[in-house]
Amino acid sequence: MATATALPSDYVQITTNPVTEPFWTAAREGRLVAPKCSACGHFRLPPTPYCPECQSTDVDWVELSGAATVYSFAVVHGFPGLPDVTLVPVVVDLPDAPGARLVSNIVDVDPEDVEIGQALTVDFHPITDGWMLPVFRLAPDEN
Known part of the structure; x- marks a missing residue:
């Protein structure tokens, strides 16, 4: 069985705006952050211009531990132009940001070893233009 990987760096491009740039800037620095409403405390990922709970535009960017679980x-198996690539796209729960979920990839794992509820830890994969993409690996106690 093939080991799951991230897409090659030149296949991933991002576009930032004032709402998303703090997320990407932190990732470039090797930090995982999530926007938290300053008014009601609701976490929101992906970042949005206003809180879906109270519509406030006030936000605090909270640094997370990088712990996650597979939701x-x-x-x-295969990607256009890359037939030998195996990807494991994942939706993760972030225990440091209750209610927030992030879409990413699990890397360096046999896909048959991935399970719902499994503990993960964040890592960062280089992509175009010097940006870093948050990806996840099995937590050390899961290996």
């Missing part, structure tokens, strides 16, 4: 995942 859902898929296994993708």
Whole structure:
């Protein structure tokens, strides 16, 4: 079985705006952050211009530990132009940001070893233009 990987760096491009740039700037620095409403405390990912709970535009960016758990995942064998790539896209729960979920990839794992509820830890994969993409690995106690 092939080991799950991230897409090659030149296949991933991002566009930032004032709402998302703090997330990407932190990732470039090797930190995982989430926006938290300053008014009601609701976490929101992906970042939005206003809180979906109270509509406030006030936000604090909270640094997270990088711990996560698998909420859902898929296994993708092949990608256009990269038939030998195996990807494990994942939706993760972030215990430091209750209610927030992030879509990413699990890397360096046999896809058959991935399970719902499994503990993960964040890592960062280089992509175009010097940006870093948050990806996840099995937590050390899961290996």
